[in-house]
Amino acid sequence: MDPVTFLIQSLNGLQYGLLLFLVASGLTLVFGIMGVVNLAHGSFYMIGAYLAFSLSALTGSFFGAVALGIVLSVVFGLLLEWALFSRLYHRDHLDQVLLTYGLILIFEELRSLAVGDDVHSVAMPDFLSASIPLTDTLSYPVYRLFMSGICIVLAMSMYVVIQRTRLGMRIRAGTSNREMAQGLGIDIRLLFRFVFAFGVALAALGGMLAAPVSSVFPGMGSQVLILCFVVVVIGGIGSVWGALLAALLIGFTDTFGKVLFPDYAGLSVYVLMAAILLWRPAGLFGRA
Amino acid sequence: MNLLEARGLHTYYGASHILRGVDFTVRAGETVGLMGRNGMGKTTLIRSLLGFVPPRRGEVKVRDDTMTGAPPHRIAQCGIAGVPEGRGIFPNLSVRENLVMAARAGVGGRRDWTLARVLDTFPRLGERLAHGGAQLSGGEQQMLTIGRALMTNPDLLVLDEATEGLAPKIAADIWGIVRRIRDTGIATVLVDKNHAAVTAVSDRNVILVKGEVVFDGSSAALHADPALLHRHLGV
Structure with missing residues (x-):
């Protein structure tokens, strides 16, 4: 894989993982x-x-x-x-x-x-519809970077609220x-x-x-639901940071699975889940 | 003035009739010892007063407001703070967070108890602010729950078995703290196996036997009748 494709796939994996985290954290x-x-x-x-x-x-x-x-x-x-x-x-x-x-x-x-x-399709805002050219033939859409940016800001805000505010202390209590x-x-x-x-x-x-x-x-909900449960199980039930790590792992596994092993792409996420549960049955951040 | 007043409380756990018509009052600033052998209904009475187990019959008033069956957070907001048996610290919060999460103004907006004052009262906690709640010793955990209850600026502190399982020296520290809190004018209900220590600080004592009040009187009256203590408490 050449470095530019690797970069593009990494950004895709990151964006997919972050979106999954956004949904699964709830x-x-x-x-x-x-x-x-x-x-x-x-x-x-x-x-x-x-x-x-x-x-x-x-x-x-x-x-x-x-x-x-x-x-x-x-x-x-x-x-x-x-x-x-x-x-x-x-x-x-x-x-x-x-x-x-x-x-x-x-x-x-x-x-x-x-x-x-x-x-249906939904039009993206004009100013985000551009792509950043990376080589003569490859480019990366600005909107996907925007999605990742929003998700990162939200994840950091959640961290601050849960860990640093009285509201968060009360929720944890x-x-x-x-x-x-x-x-x-x-x-x-x-x-x-x-x-x-x-x-x-x-x-x-x-x-x-x-x-x-x-x-x-x-039916777009059911697809996401199954992946969300995989995120929750891998991350450890109830752990927001476990969910973040798990969602990113799934994002990268799924994205690179599709590139490297296209014939088995549908399986990669579940193989990851099985492997992690064999290693840590309560999930990465779960309390057994 | 009666701060807390319960009349004719009947409380059940499922089919078992635990409290059988209990009257229990605490006046503002008063220290009341609640005594009785195990299983006589002390903890059930406390849980009924704090709203965790709604009584089936009877009435609970805080000042002039009827609070029978009110949820625990409402009763707590009226200035009644419980320190439960087994302490109930939040192990997933640091010592500092355990204290800060509870901070609120008391009834009438009083903010006498701040983090600084609690740490002044419990210097040991100040040394362990960043520790997790679960890393504390038993005595420190007890100090943390008392300090946490004080952060709510209560008018009444209910201490259920505050010295249970503590080394005698640590228990003596806790009794010292109970005295200091009493001297600030906060009313206290004390449940403890060490009856001598309770009567040494209490203004009044109530003895429960099988869910009924068999004695309600001053520490002097209790000491004047050793047979009473022997019969109901086995001492």
Whole structure:
């Protein structure tokens, strides 16, 4: 592989991994903090992509669509937690799987009723649609760099909030001992409701950012959901930093798998997962 | 003024009837010893007062507000801070984070207790600010939970078995701290196996037997009747 192709594939792997992290971080937070297995998490990604499609048509601007889409998905997440997920915390995983699987079907059906089953594309903003030429024939799209940049900024902001602020300390305290945190006057239910909504918004934002490069199609949520679970399992359930590392590993493995072993590309991610679980059964950052 | 007032509390764990009509009050600034053998309902009473186990019947008032069945965080926000048995530090947070996460103004906006004042009261914690909560010794963990409760600027501190499992010297330190906290005007409820140490600091004592109050009186009244202590506490 020549150095330029290697660079391009590395950037692709990085961008793919970071996007995966954005979507999976919400899943691992909700799973780790609230103990809820949320199969509908991929649907939030799908909903985000469709929001980007519908709202860019409505507002005439991609960034207008993203801003409005984030607000809508936070509100959606708050309502969903209040109406349904808050009732799942003390139920066993089977109940959670049943409800959240049902939600996937409902969300897909609603999407079909609202915007139909066609494949759509979303135009990227003009000033990001250029490519940076690397050689005479190879170039790299600015939009993918922009996606990576947004994801890096968000990952760093999450790090600061979780590790450095009182809000983050309270979330971590609630994860380790919910009752004790309540005893110190912290409204854990409300706190977790916002964590959930934040996770929904991150997944939806992932879908919105991906829309211009991946197109918008029915079932795009399930594809992402499976990879998100792989991220959560490799990273260790509930670990945000584990999810970041796992998502990057998957991004690079998948990207270079497709280049180096095109015949077995579909397997590479699962081989990676099996190998890591044999080595560390609780995942990279998991507590066994 | 009654800071905390419980009337006719009946609390169940499933089908077992643990508290059978308990009356329990704490006046502002008062130190109350809560006594009884194991399984007589002390911890259940505390958990009912703090909102962790809602009583099935009866009433809990904080000052003039009825708080029966209120969630624990609401009761905590009224200035009632519990230090549970087993301590409940957050092992995934550093010592500093354990303290800072709890900081809030007390009722009426008081901010008497700051990180600096807590560290002044517990110098040992100051040396270990960056340590993880799980790396502390038992005595340090107890100091951390008491310090953390003080960070909420409470009017009432409920200490459940604060010296349990501690070496005598460390336990003596904790009793010294309990005295200092009492002297600042914070009311305290004390549960401890060391009855002599409790009555040495308490204004009033309540003895629970099988979920009922069998004695409610001053430390002097309790000492005047050794048979009472012997019968209900086995000492």
